[in-house]
Amino acid sequence: MDWRSVTFDWNRARAFLVTAEEGSLSAAARALGMTQPTLGRQVTALEDELGVMLFERVGRGLVLTRAGSQLMDHVRAMGEAAAAVSLAASGQAQEIEGNVAITASEIYSSWLLPPILRQLRDLAPGITVEIVASNAIRDLKRREADIAIRNTRPDQPDLIGKLVAEDHGGFYATPDHLARANPIRTKDDLAGAQIIGLDDNANFIAALTGRGMPVTKANFPVIANTHPVHWEMARAGLGLGVGPCGLGESDPGLQRVLPEVRFDYPVWLVAHRELRTNPRVRIVWDLLAETLPALITP
Incomplete structure (x- = not known):
């Protein structure tokens, strides 16, 4: 066989593989960090290229056809080979x-x-990492940072983004504080609660009241100008703090308050398009994409 004449689009094969493993286009799109229509076009293009139907729709999910099942073994082997290549390359x-x-x-x-x-130090000890800890949106186009972890999708054409997780936040407090405070069983009970404030407390209050929580400036006896300090104030028993559920559930000194109240926000990795040709940025990007979901999900 003349291998120079063989053409194959791995992106289409990967779209098929992940869709088969996840059982639906929507779940596969989330796993790959792309839109559902884009993923659907890749799967359809592969079906057109091969001249076979790979999936049948059953309810809201997808099941493999006989042809899809036969192809699955080969594509899975390709995926394992691709992973092996990546591991071999990581030695560099x-x-x-x-x-x-x-x-x-x-x-x-x-x-x-x-x-x-800590993992990066073992993987690539020659890479020096600078952490820009800020709640402000840094301009990647002006090289204020190479990679950003954001809670909004990038909308600039020179940037690429990957949705890596869906994070959730909630109220947390120490058992000691809750024992001393008025009982908090419903959102209405927040009217008598003590809550640790944030730097932009007016917007924080507006966000809470917009969700039906009857709070005013009087509910905030302490205001912290950074979120880590806000969290430490809550851990010290000064009031209710708001933070990621993964962080709160892992802290034995804190207790969830009003579990039905949840703040949802996506987690995006964002970088300039030159990421694709910059080996050291790519290594850091891949490690973040691989490890962030497990750390975020409680």
């Missing part, structure tokens, strides 16, 4: 040197990044 990471700047919110910088950077 020891030789890659240079600086990579990561910007993330203050709470993510102090909670999520330390264990990830």
